[in-house]
Amino acid sequence: MIEVEGLTVSYGAGRRTVLALAGVSLSVAEGELVAVVGPSGCGKSTLLFTLDGLIPPTQGVVRIGGQMVQGVRRDVALILQDAGLLPWKTVLANAELGLRIQGRRGDVREVLEELGLAGFERRYPGELSEGMRRRVGIARALALNPKVFLMDEPMANLDSITRQRIQDLILKLWQGFHFTGVLVTHDIEEAVFLGQRIFVFSPRPGRLVEVVENPEVGTSKYRDSAQFLARVRHLRQVLVESGT
Amino acid sequence: MKRVVHYLVAALVVFLLWELVSVSLLAVRGRVILPGPVATIREGIQHVSELSSAFGASALRFSIALSIAFFLGLPAGLVLGFERGLYQVFSPLIYLTYPIPPVALLVFLYLAFGVGEAVKIVVVTCALFFQVLVAAQGAARGIPRTYVTAVRSAGASRWQLYRHVVVPATLPAVLTAARVSVGLGITMLYVVETKLGLVGGPKTGLGRFIEYYTFRAELSLAGVVGLSLLGLMFYALLELLERWLCRWKHLGGPGAP
Ligand SMILES: Nc1ncnc2c1ncn2[C@@H]1O[C@H](COP(=O)(O)OP(=O)(O)OP(=O)(O)O)[C@@H](O)[C@H]1O
Numbered sequence: 497m498i499e500v501e502g503l504t505v506s507y508g509a510g511r512r513t514v515l516a517l518a519g520v521s522l523s524v525a526e527g528e529l530v531a532v533v534g535p536s537g538c539g540k541s542t543l544l545f546t547l548d549g550l551i552p553p554t555q556g557v558v559r560i561g562g563q564m565v566q567g568v569r570r571d572v573a574l575i576l577q578d579a580g581l582l583p584w585k586t587v588l589a590n591a592e593l594g595l596r597i598q599g600r601r602g603d604v605r606e607v608l609e610e611l612g613l614a615g616f617e618r619r620y621p622g623e624l625s626e627g628m629r630r631r632v633g634i635a636r637a638l639a640l641n642p643k644v645f646l647m648d649e650p651m652a653n654l655d656s657i658t659r660q661r662i663q664d665l666i667l668k669l670w671q672g673f674h675f676t677g678v679l680v681t682h683d684i685e686e687a688v689f690l691g692q693r694i695f696v697f698s699p700r701p702g703r704l705v706e707v708v709e710n711p712e713v714g715t716s717k718y719r720d721s722a723q724f725l726a727r728v729r730h731l732r733q734v735l736v737e738s739g740t
Numbered sequence: 741m742k743r744v745v746h747y748l749v750a751a752l753v754v755f756l757l758w759e760l761v762s763v764s765l766l767a768v769r770g771r772v773i774l775p776g777p778v779a780t781i782r783e784g785i786q787h788v789s790e791l792s793s794a795f796g797a798s799a800l801r802f803s804i805a806l807s808i809a810f811f812l813g814l815p816a817g818l819v820l821g822f823e824r825g826l827y828q829v830f831s832p833l834i835y836l837t838y839p840i841p842p843v844a845l846l847v848f849l850y851l852a853f854g855v856g857e858a859v860k861i862v863v864v865t866c867a868l869f870f871q872v873l874v875a876a877q878g879a880a881r882g883i884p885r886t887y888v889t890a891v892r893s894a895g896a897s898r899w900q901l902y903r904h905v906v907v908p909a910t911l912p913a914v915l916t917a918a919r920v921s922v923g924l925g926i927t928m929l930y931v932v933e934t935k936l937g938l939v940g941g942p943k944t945g946l947g948r949f950i951e952y953y954t955f956r957a958e959l960s961l962a963g964v965v966g967l968s969l970l971g972l973m974f975y976a977l978l979e980l981l982e983r984w985l986c987r988w989k990h991l992g993g994p995g996a997p
């Protein structure tokens with residue numbers, strides 16, 4: 497579904513050029529859920545922006561569904577690192593934003609209900625808890641019914657209870673909607689809980705240094721299994737060895 | 741309602757201070773220098789129709805000037821602030837012309853627009869236009885990237901970007917700037933209604949009223965009160981507009997002002 501070949505992305509020009517990604521090649525199968533981990537500033541958000549067509553590759557190619565990515569696509573949705581809600585729009589208007597921009601009809605109320613946001617439709621983001629704001633961000637992307645779901649640290653800076661709840665939510669949504677998902681995270685356990693394969697990136701400029709296979713994702717009570725703990729330990733080991 | 745009470749209390753305080761100054765001046769100088777509020781209001785009521793038509797003329801001029809300043813200054817400022825390339829080209833031009841007070845160019849404006857109604861409105865419009873323009877430009881430059889990314893990610897066109905992000909994000913700052921500029925606008929209005937009013941053109945407005953009755957101090961002061969009410973009216977109007985259009989800025993909670 498997603499194919500990335502020799503992707504290099506740099507920001508700025510001239511002497512102030514910042515190389516964010518250097519020669520990344522990877523692919524994600526249709527319906528697969530993968531995690532991307534790496535240190536801060538290694539280009540994880542940049543990778544998602546490129547997959548979403550928001551910034552063009554400096555070198556290399558990105559293909560989704562066999563087509564070169566040139567500009568944003570309707571079947572790809574991105575959840576921004578901080579949810580990216582517009583504070584002047586209500587919860588409902590924020591959730592509907594993508595649909596409205598694309599001139600599509602659709603009912604987001606069902607999605608809001610699914611995410612436990614029923615009754616808050618007329619509130620503004622400034623009136624919500626951080627966890628609720630993240631869920632509105634998820635609702636906005638989900639409402640587009642995308643084939644590809646790009647998630648940029650949707651659980652960062654949340655308390656562990658809320659974090660776990662949203663992790664469970666994402667797993668449930670993935671099992672229900674069968675989208676192809678790329679989840680960027682800082683959190684090792686989260687990567688193991690949600691990534692069928694885990695892509696480990698080096699510090700900036702980001703390179704793919706290791707791929708950890710983790711096929712047990714989605715099996716019942718995976719989080720409590722010995723297998724899970726072993727995988728977490730293994731991933732931690734990989735991160736240490738790769739110097740990240 | 742609470743705000744109305746606040747304004748009434750403030751008006752009362754102003755009147756008391758005014759009376760105090762008026763009485764002390766009388767005591768020190770032995771004659772009436774500044775008429776008191778009661779005498780002023782009495783005179784004002786006696787000439788209420790003349791006063792209110794002057795108020796109406798000034799209010800109309802000010803509304804027209806403010807509307808033009810908004811309709812030209814807001815889009816221009818937003819585009820200049822948001823579109824990187826344009827900003828680099830036009831910002832020196834704006835910062836060079838921005839500090840020129842339009843009254844300094846009065847003679848040229850007078851030659852260009854004649855002595856009638858137009859030039860009065862042009863001067864006030866210029867003053868307000870630059871305030872709106874600069875505020876809009878600054879606010880548009882400061883829009884957080886993530887809002888733009890969020891909307892672009894959904895495939896927004898340039899127009900949708902302005903509609904969903906640029907305009908709502910900058911509106912509070914622009915309306916506040918406009919509100920703060922009301923004082924400047926009223927000053928300009930006063931200037932053109934007096935200095936130019938003598939040269940020719942329609943002899944209307946509060947400035948003209950104040951000047952015409954210079955030697956009837958109570959009446960002249962009634963005109964000044966009218967001018968301050970005019971300013972207050974537009975100030976309150978812009979504040980109401982801001983509260984109504986930017987509700988999201990005025991939510992409760994610990995961070996609320
Ligand atoms: N617009 C930009 N202009 C210049 N440099 C940028 C820009 N955006 C990002 N960078 C740089 O590119 C590098 C990668 O940034 P990116 O946001 O992709 O990292 P990240 O892995 O998502 O980090 P984090 O985990 O902190 O979110 C960083 O070093 C950053 O400083």
Ligand SMILES: [Mg+2]
Nearest residue numbers: 540541577648
């Ligand atoms: Mg990031």
